Amino acid sequence: MALDIENPIEGSFQIIGGNFDNAGEASSQLKNRLLELNVNDDIIRRATIATFEAEMNVIIYAAAGRLNFVITPTQIQIRIEDMGPGIENIEQAMTEGYSTAPEWVRAMGWGAGMGLPNMKKNSDVFKIDSVIGEGTTIEMTLNLT
Amino acid sequence: MTLGEIIDILDATVITDSVDLSINIRSGCSADMMSTVMYYHTADSLLITGLSQPSVIRTAEIAGIKTIVFVLDKIPDENIIELARQKNIPLLRTSFCMYTASGRLFQAGLPSCLGK
Numbered sequence: 193m194a195l196d197i198e199n200p201i202e203g204s205f206q207i208i209g210g211n212f213d214n215a216g217e218a219s220s221q222l223k224n225r226l227l228e229l230n231v232n233d234d235i236i237r238r239a240t241i242a243t244f245e246a247e248m249n250v251i252i253y254a255a256a257g258r259l260n261f262v263i264t265p266t267q268i269q270i271r272i273e274d275m276g277p278g279i280e281n282i283e284q285a286m287t288e289g290y291s292t293a294p295e296w297v298r299a300m301g302w303g304a305g306m307g308l309p310n311m312k313k314n315s316d317v318f319k320i321d322s323v324i325g326e327g328t329t330i331e332m333t334l335n336l337t
Numbered sequence: 338m339t340l341g342e343i344i345d346i347l348d349a350t351v352i353t354d355s356v357d358l359s360i361n362i363r364s365g366c367s368a369d370m371m372s373t374v375m376y377y378h379t380a381d382s383l384l385i386t387g388l389s390q391p392s393v394i395r396t397a398e399i400a401g402i403k404t405i406v407f408v409l410d411k412i413p414d415e416n417i418i419e420l421a422r423q424k425n426i427p428l429l430r431t432s433f434c435m436y437t438a439s440g441r442l443f444q445a446g447l448p449s450c451l452g453k
């Protein structure tokens with residue numbers, strides 16, 4: 193069902209590397225926006241699982257990043273950009289179970305190597321682009337109709 | 338299975354004060370890795386975990402998990418309990434280990450999120 197909105201709704205969140213205490217805050221706020229717009233529960237869940245995983249990767253691996261979203265009547269468009277080390281081998285990083293997360297991150301419940309697979313699984317369009325020494329950009333789209 | 342039945346089966350203590358015992362839970366998942374929870378979750382499920390980090394509550398909020406059970410009587414920090422209250426996610430603790438807690442619920446008829 194297309195959303196009954198006149199103009200696209202946009203939002204942006206800053207994500208700070210290493211800030212585990214606030215992890216998931218951006219996704220939680222996005223969830224509230226989508227609930228207000230009466231988006232279907234299953235789509236909300238898919239969108240926020242995808243953004244939560246992307247947020248976590250910025251927190252774990254990068255110095256800082258930004259999550260931008262645009263909600264149109266027919267789509268949720270999400271873009272997460274970070275300033276970080278970049279990913280050398282994207283194909284390997286996309287493999288289920290592949291992780292370079294250190295032990296202390298695993299002890300906090302992250303580093304299962306399922307984050308990028310989760311993003312791909314839950315979005316209708318998934319794009320990842322990374323430059324070593326500069327950072328990583330992920331773009332995801334979920335269709336509302 | 339209702340939350341009330343689950344509390345009985347696990348001989349559990351409710352950590353967040355007021356809970357609705359009639360909440361219906363349809364399946365369960367036992368894990369300490371949050372991405373695994375999100376990969377296999379289904380809505381209206383319960384999470385059994387030994388981990389008591391804030392991200393457990395966030396994961397539950399986002400994955401549509403209705404209640405969290407901490408095993409081996411782990412009590413999370415007050416700020417985590419407060420976050421769960423805000424998100425309206427009941428927290429329980431049980432003295433059973435993850436294996437026994439999962440086994441008891443499974444035996445009582447609560448299926449796995451994954452269906453196998």
Ligand SMILES: Nc1ncnc2c1ncn2[C@@H]1O[C@H](COP(=O)(O)OP(=O)(O)O)[C@@H](O)[C@H]1O
Pocket residue numbers: 245249250252253254274276277278279285286290291292293302303304305306307308309328372
């Ligand atoms: N934003 C990022 N910057 C640098 N490396 C990343 C980033 N995102 C993912 N990676 C790399 O890809 C791997 C797999 O990521 P992911 O699937 O999210 O699993 P996990 O975070 O559990 O390791 C990570 O372990 C890391 O090596």
Ligand SMILES: [Mg+2]
Pocket residue numbers: 245248249303305306307308
């Ligand atoms: Mg990850």
